[in-house]
Amino acid sequence: MLQAHSFLWNYLWVAPHLLLLTLAALLFRRGVALQIPSFLAFAVVEAAGGLLQFWADVTPSVSALNYWRIAWAALLVESLLKFFVTGEVFSRLVKPYSSVSRVGRRVISYFGAALVMVGAVVAAFSHIDSDTWIISDYHILSQTVFFVELGLIVGMFLFAAYFRLSWDRPSFGILFGFGLSACEHLSAWAILTNADLSTHGRTLLDFANMSTFHVCVLIWFYYLLVPHKVAAPVPAAALSENNLEVWNRELERLLQQ
Amino acid sequence: MTLWIILVLCAVVALAIILRITLRRALPVPALDLKARIQPLDVEAFRNLIDAHEDEYLRERLPGRDFRAVRRARLRATAAYIRSAGANAAVLAHLGQAALSAKDAATAEAARQLVDSALLLRRNAAFALLRTYIALAWPDSGPAAAGILRSYEQLNGSAMLLGRLQNPASVVRISAS
Numbered sequence: 001m002l003q004a005h006s007f008l009w010n011y012l013w014v015a016p017h018l019l020l021l022t023l024a025a026l027l028f029r030r031g032v033a034l035q036i037p038s039f040l041a042f043a044v045v046e047a048a049g050g051l052l053q054f055w056a057d058v059t060p061s062v063s064a065l066n067y068w069r070i071a072w073a074a075l076l077v078e079s080l081l082k083f084f085v086t087g088e089v090f091s092r093l094v095k096p097y098s099s100v101s102r103v104g105r106r107v108i109s110y111f112g113a114a115l116v117m118v119g120a121v122v123a124a125f126s127h128i129d130s131d132t133w134i135i136s137d138y139h140i141l142s143q144t145v146f147f148v149e150l151g152l153i154v155g156m157f158l159f160a161a162y163f164r165l166s167w168d169r170p171s172f173g174i175l176f177g178f179g180l181s182a183c184e185h186l187s188a189w190a191i192l193t194n195a196d197l198s199t200h201g202r203t204l205l206d207f208a209n210m211s212t213f214h215v216c217v218l219i220w221f222y223y224l225l226v227p228h229k230v231a232a233p234v235p236a237a238a239l240s241e242n243n244l245e246v247w248n249r250e251l252e253r254l255l256q257q
Numbered sequence: 258m259t260l261w262i263i264l265v266l267c268a269v270v271a272l273a274i275i276l277r278i279t280l281r282r283a284l285p286v287p288a289l290d291l292k293a294r295i296q297p298l299d300v301e302a303f304r305n306l307i308d309a310h311e312d313e314y315l316r317e318r319l320p321g322r323d324f325r326a327v328r329r330a331r332l333r334a335t336a337a338y339i340r341s342a343g344a345n346a347a348v349l350a351h352l353g354q355a356a357l358s359a360k361d362a363a364t365a366e367a368a369r370q371l372v373d374s375a376l377l378l379r380r381n382a383a384f385a386l387l388r389t390y391i392a393l394a395w396p397d398s399g400p401a402a403a404g405i406l407r408s409y410e411q412l413n414g415s416a417m418l419l420g421r422l423q424n425p426a427s428v429v430r431i432s433a434s
Contacts, residue, residue: 097372097373097376099377099378100379125260147264147267150267153271154271154274154275162379162383163376163380164383167282179272179275185265185405186268187264187268190261190264191265202408225331
């Protein structure tokens with residue numbers, strides 16, 4: 001069952017990408033895609049890249065070298081798009097809050113730059129796990145991309161949590177999916193790159209990567225397509241129970257000084 | 258060998274943070290429970306703590322070692338006030354956001370002002386806390402938290418305005434006498 005090119009393997013490789021294409025089509029039809037256009041681009045490109053890699057993997061006429069070239073191209077384009085999506089989601093988050101919008105963008109930019117530097121250092125100390133550079137460098141680049149991506153996503157979540165900023169449902173869902181995916185993929189690529197795993201161990205990690213991505217696609221379906229319950233408005237009493245008029249009069253006097 | 262363990266640990270910690278934030282979002286605290294978390298603050302006492310003249314007076318009257326000990330105690334108290342003010346701002350930001358969708362335009366606008374003031378205070382509280390901790394290491398340095406008092410006063414004004422609009426008979430209190 002947990003073998004390369006088994007039915008489950010093929011399903012986990014193909015199904016999430018087909019689902020992602022379906023999601024992109026549904027988002028486009030419902031007009032949700034216009035809210036976060038970079039996610040629509042990501043969904044289409046990621047799905048096309050995944051299916052192209054699957055085709056290259058199962059087609060005998062495609063050489064191993066050409067397979068890895070395709071994988072490299074897909075990784076570079078998908079990574080760029082993911083950073084565009086996270087940036088767009090963060091902009092949507094802070095845009096309504098003028099008092100933290102500028103500082104938020106600056107903090108996340110500096111944090112991102114620091115993460116790239118740390119990621120480069122981590123990459124420099126990473127183990128070269130293959131004699132073929134195109135394979136070993138692919139593993140190290142994947143590890144670095146997920147390291148930076150995860151750091152940025154956690155930074156954004158913590159920033160929003162600190163300031164109690166309210167997420168809109170699509171933005172939260174997208175970042176939540178990316179976050180879960182990045183946690184698992186970073187672990188998997190770190191182990192794949194730096195630990196001397198058996199072939200079966202590597203296959204199991206591939207299963208873990210594909211399963212996680214499948215779960216993330218379902219999460220995006222849930223957050224982007226299922227309507228959410230509208231929160232009940234705060235009752236007036238919730239903001240007006242402490243009736244200490246004397247103190248408030250004093251405070252107002254102080255504020256007017 | 259060590260590198261992948263560190264990276265996996267980073268991923269596990271990140272996962273815990275993301276799941277915790279997701280759970281907190283899924284299980285919102287009722288507004289009344291949130292309001293109970295507001296800690297009344299004595300603005301006058303805070304104003305006294307960050308008064309540069311008080312510090313100058315103490316510096317002139319006390320020997321160096323005694324002054325540093327007193328200044329550290331005052332800075333610790335200042336930090337406690339700033340943490341409380343920041344926590345109050347977080348609660349009010351939360352409450353204000355929930356009131357943003359009010360049908361009454363004046364209430365919605367007051368909620369917007371409250372949220373902006375609360376976020377500004379939260380931001381200032383973070384910077385002021387950082388400066389206060391730095392001042393704790395170098396107690397001879399200048400005042401650490403002058404800006405936060407102004408923000409807190411503005412926040413008080415916004416909270417009271419929103420409270421009055423939502424219920425003219427009573428108001429929100431985030432400071433104590």
